[in-house]
Amino acid sequence: MMKLKLSILLSFICSSLVFSQDNPTNTTPANPEKKTLTALKIDQNVTIDGKLDEPFWNTAEKATDFIMFQPDNGKPELPEEKTIVRIAYDNEGIYVGAEMYQAKENLLKEITQRDNFGTSDHFGVFLNGYNDGQQDFRLIVSAAGTQMDCIATQETGEDYSWDAVWHSEVKQTDFGWIVEMKIPYAAIRFSSKDKQVWGLNLFREVRYKKQKYAWNKIDTNIGNILQQAGILNGIENIKPPIRLFFIPYASGYVNHNDEGTETTFKGGMDIKYGINDSFTLDAILVPDFGQTTFDNKILNLGPFEQQLNENRGFFTEGTDLFNKGSLFYSRRIGSEPSGDVTLGENEEVEKMPTTIDLLNALKISGRTSKGLGIGVLNAVTKETKATVVNTETGDRRSVVVEPLANYNVLVFDQRFRKNSSISFVNTNVMRDGSFKDANVSAVLFDLNTKANTYKLSGNFKYNHINDIEDKNGFNTNIYFAKTFGKYRFNGGANYVSKDYDINDLGINFTNNYHNTFANFSYRILNPTKLFNSFYLNANTSLEWQNDTGLVQNAWFSGSMNASNKRNDDFGIGIDLNPIITYDFYQPRTTGRYVYRPKSVGSYIYYSSNYNNPFAIDFNPYFYVYEQDKRNSYGFNLSPRYRFSDKFFLTYGLNIARDNDDKGYVDNTETDIIFANRNVTTIENSVGGKYGINSRMTFNLKVRYYWSYSEIKNYLTLLENGYYEPNTEYKENNNDNFKSWNYDLSYVWWFAPGSQVSVLYRNNATHYEQRLNKNIIDNLAHTLQNDLNHTFSVSVKYFIDYNKAKNWL
Template sequence: MKKFNFTLILILVVNIGFSQSEKRTYTTIRVKDAPIIDGLLNDEVWKNVPIASDMLQLNPNEGQAATKKTDVKVIYDDKAIYAYAMLYDSSPDSIRKELGNRDDGSINADAFYIGFDPYNQLNPYVFGVTASGVQLDYTDSDPTYDAVWESAVKINDQGWAVEIRIPYSAIRFPSKENQEWLFQFTRSIKRSGEYDQFALTPKTASNSRLFWGKIVGLSNIKAPLRLSFTPFVTAYAENAPYYDANQNLKYGTSVSYNAGADIKYGIDDRFTLDLTLLPDFSQVQSDNKIKNLSYQEVTYNENRPFFKEGTDLFNKNELFYSRRIGKTPSNFYALPYMINQGDAIIENPSNTKLINAIKISGRNDNGLGIGFFNAITDNTYAVIEDSTGNRRKIMTEPLTNYNVIVFDQKLKNNSSVFLINTNVIRNGIYDDANVTGSGFTLNNKKNSYAIDAFGVLSQKFQTVDTIQDNYNAILGYKYFIGARKSSGNFQFGLSHYFINKNYDSKDLGYYVIGNKMSEKIYISYNTYKPNKIFRETYNTLSFYYTTNPESKKTISSQMYLSLYGTFLNYSNLSISAAYTPFITYDYNEPRVDGWYSRAWRYFYMTADYQSDARKKLTINAHVEGGNFIERFSGIGYGTSLGALFRINKKMQIRYNFYYAYDSYNIGFADFDENYNIVYGGRRLITFENNLTMQYLFKNDMSINLISRHYNNTGEYLKYYSLQTDGDIIENSTYNGNRNFNYNAFNIDLAFTWQFAPGSLISLVYKNAIDAESPIIYTNYYKNFSQTFNSPQINSISLKILYYLDYQKLKKSKNV
């Protein structure tokens, strides 16, 4: 799920006579008869159960008493934990209750959250319910955590009421007779912007979970067998373009069916195995593609559920980028150069096929987290047809085995140390890779100061010749060390980061530019209590300086200032400015090892504004601008304007427009016929329009539209030759045309219905256009209409998945 943008915490307590410096404690009781989860709060079992109340404000006035009363009770039996909450409100008709889908934390609705940390390791389970009945859940380390649990909400003449049932199969807890867990609850009142907690967590704290209370009285509870099975079936139809042997554009329609399953098994009370068999990702949201002129890789968000859920342990030091699995085949773009003249490309899959994936993760009673991940992708082939009609296959990506193993040990004072290894093995005479990293975070007793450090060793096994298992091993490494003040109004930090020339983690990790050494220092001053203008402010000044360790030349430097404030009316404003004080040199832009180019000094500024997000209409605006400080005049500026309009509690529309103009952008353009490096001065113009619409028939049944058009044009005004000293001189002999007009257009239209806990029916239509040409249209609307004359892919898919829980099936059988 997605978190709310506020600190969430929970705690139940009934003991009145204790000091504020002690952890508040709530004593729960065991019951024989479970309450009916209907939100009425009238079950006999709730009588004589201790009440927790007396909440304090986190926002807007930290530490003051809550303006509205909240009563909370917790009980348990052999199967589950149950929570009761009566949230009093003298104006029940003013309670915000916008509808939403599961885990939608952005809706305009009051909410109640309750959380438990069974292992007392500051990684709690948090369960939330809005006044409209939308369920939300997460853990600190896994915002995508999704469990199957029950809740019910009722609006009454005293406010609103919540009942929750959390089965033991939804959480992990120690195997011991008497349990003592960290515990907290919180309440959100949207119309007033108030967020209340039972155990107040100071905004100046580096980790709010240190201030949670505890719940006692849990005893003789046993973790059930955690086993669930979610089979699915899909039907997929696609109409896609292809070119015949005469290079005529044609369209072909294909239909496919698939079935698979996701399996979740609790190995014991601490570790869980997740397995996906023959997964289907045809309904995953489309990427927001852009034109990439740089040497750096564009990374996209992971939208595939299996790779988002429960992968927190594996996200260390940029060593695991799950989009590598099922990626675009290595020879996808090279295929036209691998075939004969007159050949036609009939099929060229844009993604490798995932056969299966498995992950095991958990944390033992001593705080040792262990994670294991494995995925296998199949051989990927393109289909080629020659002029006589004969077809053949060309491999564009071999069968590949991806592995990750990690150990993460929690230490005293919320400190930790970890060890991670990633490994990629490709079938046949293809490169393999192995990367190992280790690091730690050490906090002082008050969690006010910290030291962070890590080191990584990369090994690339490149094929020497066509003989299998004959490789040349290339070793690389990087390391980091830093110290920081991590709490309080005034904070600061400094760090050192080194990456050697041969470091390479991109087979399963993120692409990292090597051969650099960086120093960074920052200071920040934040305020958390309202004054005459702001509710809170966050202000940071930082400086970083990066050199090439071989030549000692400066490759980047920047002074950066960031200012942010939330006004009393809940609108917010941020301003940032950056300046490069030193001449720098770029060793990557030339695209040839050993060459570098001078990067000219510049400055830029940005400003962002957003109105009160609680209103029906929310406006956001952005402006940016900058220029070179020396030699060239390259004024650049951009602006965006967006709005979110909540028409009613069922329907909302969001629109955002972005425009950017860069009058003179300098960078690599091409190689001439003698393989000399050619740079270009280009005028860049970018348009982007995003429109999303959502209509909810009821909670967890909705129609969602996501549409986007991105247009980036580049007109080359001058060409330059790169010199050996890094300077450029005008090149009047180059006669190439590097102008471009890139368009990406997507429509994702989806109907989704969660018809039972963990079970879903979804129908998705997609339209995708990805087109580029050297023809630049000065009229945006003409360009937009011409985009639809480009080749495009249309698809429609239906997916049905059904959640089966062993405990439920066992109970039904016994009945």
């Protein structure tokens, strides 16, 4: 068996190498000479108004001759759509003035919320204060004046949850439009050297043609875009001011439901302190997440928890370092209590908390001039208790279901050769008393050739759980990839031990397996007569359970994605599971498994050009299984209409149907019970926006989710993983789950970093085992089931110490 597995892995690698030979596009790309721009030192006040009327703008060096990188890579910009950019600096920050030439009738400028690109033209500045080709601070402005900012790395892509405080204004002119920006040094990171040399690229999107340009040429033949920046010189002997910022907030909530009306007020503060030029401390005191976006809860019939998005700003902003190794799942902090309640005679749980309050949190992150990144994140949650009542005597007692707990993440990330890194990550959870503690450590490496043509990466992760019975486990991975040219490939292997468990501060669903995987892809680098872009992709994976040697995953997938000359996107894909595999998680019992039949599925998608006022997305799919009458099908349909640059609405309909699905139901004293069932899901959503200006918007988000499972007959799981009919089991295990959410908000960024937010929210969640297949009746029943209404107002104000000290 081991020889077979090794031969499969070797065949993947050998076929990959053969596939890439004798192709003229696979020659190693040359490293083109980088463009340079010198920033102008100034000592005068600058008004950020989009006019560029200060005299120094006329003398500053120009960055010109932008080059297209999508879709027609390498094509120069047209003279009538040229771009001219100048950069200056003082001790407070850098200043950017950009002129974009374009016919007025072709300029698109939809007003959106921050970090939402919408249908607009854009200009951006990509800065790397260490010039190490590994992390950009990207600050972008739309033609409507909306700001977008992100941290970009090769490993994680663009992270738009990061928000900086900077200034920008735009103006439309006779020749096109202008952007003027001030980027305080506090918004970015750089070394403490007297003479600064930064990585710089400048970005422009000409939206009506869906063309993207860069000042320093980006060769899409090379996978690493961050390595292809130009150079910003001239910044010398700067003395940045103290980086100390206070963001106090106050909020009020009125909550009404069937139990009555409750009014609460909260206040607190975020603090940001620049320890030095490179490192920053972020602290949150008395946090308030009451206006956080709602979770899209679902009917979860599988063996694993639903993974939820993080919507709390503190845990999303600037956390790229802490995501190294995928060991940190921030929703663990403040999630449901981990402890159980032991009930005595005639006792029942009267009140069980669903969340844990966060007492405080802080993070320190930055990078030295030698490329060493250091990150520390710490959070403390309070002791949480459930209330138990004796139904005969009425006596009540409290039970600790989550003790005082400390969560910690520590990261060291050493970059070298401008495109490689070695990292150490540690996560630790310490709980008061007899509750379990957990510690996870990992070593990771990411090595790239000098020309960014090949990659070798891997990791080793080790966990220790201190509980009633201690557990130690590990996970190791090796990965190799060709990262340039039209033809690319990658492959690797993974081994995960039986006791690998990172779920106290991370999230991991499966363990006790080993696998091999490979990917092959082809793309065009320039448009053809039919396509602006065209991409073929093929993936395959084989996975074996460690104890039994049984195959628990074996699949192949292929896809084609393209964009036509009208800028409509479309694609098709196929998923193939060609052999019987075995699922060791559905039975919810150690050592037991259930077989999964062979299957084949396919999908298509179509997304029309969003530049048009009306656009539509459509994505149907189906799967067929080699088992009884089992199949799955469904579709996503989402039309959208842009009434004007201010007003926009979109509707989403998601319908899914699983026929003769085989799923776990119960575990009796003698048997594991499965069911043959039909599962239907219908999800409706509406999103809307009305933008008064680039800093003030009304936003609508509505979601009604309904899913039900109807039992056809029961089955007993046999020792060999197959089933036999069960006519003795009589419990009703039908499921009927509904979730309703309605958010209407008003957001006003009245100053950089300062915001007023007004939110009206109503929501309800209802679960029952009574089936009713009428969608309107179910909605009415849900809204009548203790609908919760919340009205809240929150104000936060950004205070710069350097200005505040003058107030005194």
